[in-house]
Amino acid sequence: MKKNILILTLILFTGFIANAQVKKGDVLIKNATVLTITKGTLENTDVLVRDGKISRIGKNLKAPNGVQEIDATGKFVMPGIIDAHSHIALSAVNEGTSQVTAEVNMGDVIDPFDVSIYRALAGGVTSTHALHGSANVIGGESETLKLRYGTTNPEEMKFEDAPRTIKFALGENPTRGGRARGIQPSSRMGVEAMLRNSFNDAIAYRAKWDAYKADKNPRKVAPEYDLRMETLVDILDGKVLVHCHSYRADEIYMLMKVFTDFGIKKLTYQHANEAYKVASELAEFGAGASVFADWWAYKLEVYWSTAYNATILTRNGVLTSINSDSGELIRHLFHEAAKTQKYGDLSDDEALSLITLNPAKQLGIDNRVGSIEVGKDADIAIFEGHPLSVYAIPVMTFVDGVKYFDRATDVDDQRIYINPEETVENISIFNRHDEDRCMEEGVVSFEALFSNKK
């Protein structure tokens, strides 16, 4: 009996170990046009993947024993697309109960069952930045994911060792709750005040802990531990990358001034529809921008947008990426990037960088992904047709050398979870507005929180 228990424990334990190890693949992609991003375009080139990493790039490579060979003659190979702004694979988006919720973490609400993950893979996407929503000024920490669809373990979705990131928000969204209830922040002035207050609180908190640590008194009493303040201190200490939802040029400018005062350097603006108006200031500061290709006019603060935003930013030396913020758009980010060739003549490499290397830099994962280089992770997309052509069709997508999407062998139903209570499958007619999850539950929570009825 004891022996059985021991064996069972061993089985469970090894099972656990195996689970914690993500799958790594080996493959040889033959004869492709390789869009490396960093080292130009290589014709008739092979890419060898060993144990999830790109191990060789060259001509006439031989497949080692047991390594599958894929004939990619006439096809295009590019680094897997990275979406710096996404809310897919999340079971919750906003913690809207306070204007500062730096204590929450999107790593706790990863939903590996979301079929959107597969649909994103079918658009050549291999990584997403799963962001907290924009209902509050300082939202939760976000999580960088690898789209390892098929796993039921949320931990396996995480991009191992990716830097910590956090969501901030300016403008209409975070002031909406305040405006409705007459509390701060009800204006862009209030947003700035809230940011400064929060960081001043964090400095005071850090000083208390520093004093405690320095105190030699054996009977010293520790200050109260506050996870919210801990995260803010980590931002001040440069340990967390800030990704800030923003639209108007004035609020973008404001945050740079606040961050300058507090010595915070790692900053990427999300959406940033009017970043083009302060492109030179962004370049001076060293801030990045992750923008839509052409979305505008869905609210007042994006009325004076221009589809030339990404081009103006790029030409002014701002690190720029193009994101989706949508379960629909994420499926054709290659097409969104191509729009910069209509709106501003970016080169192929510049346009493709917007959805590969640049978002990788903004997420601090460019040492691992974002280009086809020896030693990088084998996160790769293969296209029929040049990915910047409207006629391009993604045909295969690999994460860590493992194939997660293959158009040729694709079966229709790709769900890995089916609600047993759903006797008739829900039919939902696509509506672009439902795709915008940035404010999902954000307003509802606010209304509920401050409502007299509750």
Next chain:
Amino acid sequence: MKRIFQILIIALIVPLLSFGQEDDQVMKARAGKFALTNAKIYTVTNGIIENGTLIINNGIIEAVGANITIPDDAEVIDCKGKEIYPGMIDSGTKVGLQEIESIDVSQDYSESGALTPQMQALTAVNPNSAVIPVTRVSGVTTVWTTPSGGFLPGTAAAINLFGYTPDQMFAGAKGIIMNFPSTAGGGRFRRRSPEEQAKATERALKTVNDAWDKAELYAKIEGANDVRNYPEIEALVPVVKGEMQLFIEANAAKDILAAIDWVKTRGYKKVVLTGVSEGWRVAEEIAKSKIPVIAGPIQAIPTRGSDRYDAAYANPGIMSAAGVKVALRTGDTENVRNLPYHAGFAASYGMGREEALKAITINAAEILGVSNSIGSIEVGKKANVFVSTGDPFETASKITDLFIDGYKVPMTSQQIRLYDEFLDRTPGVKKNDPAIKIIKK
């Protein structure tokens, strides 16, 4: 002498054109006689003309072909290396009826009440919407602009995207919009149980049928004395009499079939199905009904979690292959400019480029009922055409010249002006004394 005069005129006009955006110059559309030469012309209805010439005069296409004499008094636009297409038509938008999506008071596409077919979209079209120039500079010259909400939200209109009054913009066709009572569950936030849904559908059908019964009765007694003023029912009479088109929005497969049955029972002759998200499931049945469809948006998520990932991309191609006449729509307002990309995706996923081009030109014109004046490059048709650097579906292609109603419309918009102003802003950052201290990473 005449030749010298011409050169003089051109010498005067050309600098004006090239510096048109500088300082206080106002860019206005202009009428005239234009000769577009050396172009590859996609007529859509009569093949492709290599190295062709297109003459625009008095608002219409006066001549098109390979061997056309250029009139002496025409302004010549050399289109060497470029392509000419009929203006693209988006068969389902809210252009002109909405300026900013989150601001109620800038929206005029929905009236109170579920039965308001007499509401005229054309009345509420704002000819000065910033959306209009943004849209047309991408080659979309005509849109079907539609009211929405309720069962019979109003009367849609085809409008050309140039003009200063709704009448100047009107492209010559109107139609009644009807939302077929749906069995679908709606979006993420509007889920209902199947039972609740079935009940709601039944109630809705009764309401709709009641209105149409009245309209049929009204058609019979028209002209009789003392008929009460009943605008919402009167608006339906032209459909009953086969004088106006009825556009039925139906998306779930079950709803599409129910709508086809409903049309058959009612015996209405001029009907179009719109949306048709699940048309691919019942393509044969739609083809058999001979009812044309307006499909879209194409860049969309499949209706069911179990659907193949590309179901929405492939939908128009599957219907088209089954023999259904298909036009496309974006269903958008501010980004109707992406119509060629919706068509491009449909083309890649089974429809083919030629059919996709038809779906946003001649098919759209025929389905909306404006093919006598637009939808192809033919002599006598309205000069709604654009010149492109290449295939307009290709993302990188650029539109260089645009004609609507024969007017040469300036290639500018709010977004282009912002680009011109901010690409290299003056003043930029003071290198010696920046407002924000340099803390480069």
